[in-house]
Amino acid sequence: MIATVESALDDLRELGLLALLDVLTGRPGERPEDVLLDLKLVDDHALALAFAIRSGRPYAGLQGVVPDHRLFLYVPLHVAQRERILPLALADSCLTLASAYLDPDVSSVEERFPTMQLELVVSPRVEVLEALQRVGA
């Protein structure tokens, strides 16, 4: 996972998006992805695409996506907001989650629904948060 993040950062470096990588060590305990995004060093979409390309996971843009309220029975809203994930669809006991990170903590969902498979797709963090705001509204 760390290697994937580093590789994604390499991609962004090649694109000239990373000029101040040193700040990553200045905020310990925080995800490096969030540091990059909060400091606006990288674009949400570019980072999500880089994660998807490097990890082999699918990428999904969430612009215009209307969240299904029923799916939050499986993923509580506070877990979704904390982990930056959005349940997209449930089919054949497989719950598709849009995630801003490659390693969201979904252990509570897995423990509560042990027979359900979780499939992660990578999405821009800003679009995940916007979609979650639409749910809370």
Added chain:
Amino acid sequence: MSAADPHHALRRALVGGYRVADVEVALAQLDLALAHARIDLDSAERRLAVLERVGAEQRACLEEARQAANQSAQTQLELEREHDEATRAAQQRIESAGAAAARDRETVERLQITHERLAHTVRQLTRDFDEPTAAPEPTPAAAPVLAFPPQAIRATAVTGTDVELDAGPFNDLASLTAFERSLAELPPVAAVYIRRYEAKRATLELQLHQPSDLIQEMTTRLPYRLDVATADSDRISVTVFPEALPA
């Protein structure tokens, strides 16, 4: 004295005949024997009546058994006749199925022959297609190298203002974002949004200012060689090749 010999105990009177008392006893005994005989006769008549009734019932049962036997025989004949008819029908169906199978077999053989001919034609076409590319004729005034002639790509309809473009392969972020930027710089394109990316192919949503021939625009303006797989008014699928550097 018994009833069979009623005169045995009769004694002679002193003046001719038998004693009156003995005669009366003998008559009483005869009356008693007659009464017994009547009782036996009545009993025999009742037994006879019962036997006659039983005999009538048994005759009736026998008649019913005969009728049932006749019906069974008729039923057996009908069943045998139906069995024969079913056997004949089954044989006819088997014969018709055999004929149909033979016809199907002939059709399959004809299809196999057609398939082999088509495969041979495809192989021939492939060989004809490969041979010129393997040894191209040097033409100094040749057009720029394009894997697919523009005429084939231009045979598409004008798209609407919202177009879904399926493109690939993109092996890295740089190539994908470069293609996205190139699309955004096209004059008719108002906005580009990457909707999906999976297995090195991306689905991009394009919003155009107005309906236009997007494939023509992409072919002539983008620094890529494009192989258009499918093209509808709202969906285009292309394979993107990097443009060869000029020699």
